[in-house]
Amino acid sequence: MTQNTWTAIIAAIIVVIAALLxxxxxxxxxxAQAGVLGTLPTVPAALGEPTLEPLSGVYVGSTTAGHWQDRVVQEPLGFRSAGDLIAYPEGILLNLDGxxxxxxxxxxxxxxxxxxxxxxVVPGKGILVFTWTAEGNGDPIDIDTxxxxxxxxxxxAWTALKESK
Known part of the structure; x- marks a missing residue:
């Protein structure tokens, strides 16, 4: 075997080990999070007119409030996804691919x-973060989305949304 073959084999083994970890x-x-977060709120059957122009972009993820690396993994909160963000009088809707x-x-x-x-991590203040309280199994849990x-x-306009209520 050539040196390139061995390099490829070792690299493949490292990738497999990293993926498994x-x-x-x-x-x-x-x-660890099973049983901590309760049922997530469902979208109401009837919604008013959007209060802001919808935004398209990427849902980055959700964490426990104030802990930017403590990712919530419950579906659909756990996975990055393209989607749209829409504000209604009744709340905020993220329409995601997932x-x-x-x-x-x-x-x-x-x-x-x-x-x-x-x-x-992005440059500047490029992420819009919504802090909200979710139903927990026992105590409510504050989430950053x-x-x-x-x-x-x-x-x-989006950051002023909560200030105006």
């Missing part, structure tokens, strides 16, 4: 911009 970590996190996330207005505590969430819009020019 990441899968093990994800599974461990899922087990499902929907509904944040009722009554549960929404704050809207801010940040540079990091769910192990994702991040969305990175394609057009960040309207972030100020």
């Amino acid at each position: 990441m899968w093990k970590g994800w599974t461990k996190r899922k087990k 499902g929907q996330i509904w944040i009722p207005d009554a549960d929404l505590r704050a809207v801010r911009t940040d540079s990091r969430i769910a192990n994702k 991040g969305f990175r819009a394609d057009d960040k020019d309207n972030y100020s």
Whole structure:
């Protein structure tokens, strides 16, 4: 065998080991969070007119509030996805490729911009973060949900959304 063959074999083994370790970590996190987070809110059957122009972009992820690396793995919160963000009088809707996330207005505590969430770091304040209270199995849990819009020019309207209520 040539040196290039051995290099390729060793690189493949390292990639497989890394993938297995990441899968093990994800599974461990899922087990640790099982039973902590209750049922997520569902989108109401009837919604009013959108209060802001919808944003397209990427759902970055959700973490426990204030802990930007403590990712929530419960579906659909656990996976990055392209999608749209829409504000209604009743709450915030994230229409994602992998499902929907509904944040009722009554549960929404704050809207801010940040540079990091769910192990994702971007320049400036490029992530729109919604802090909300989710139903826990026992105690309520505060969640930070991040969305990175394609057009960040309207972030100020979104951050003012909670201030105006």
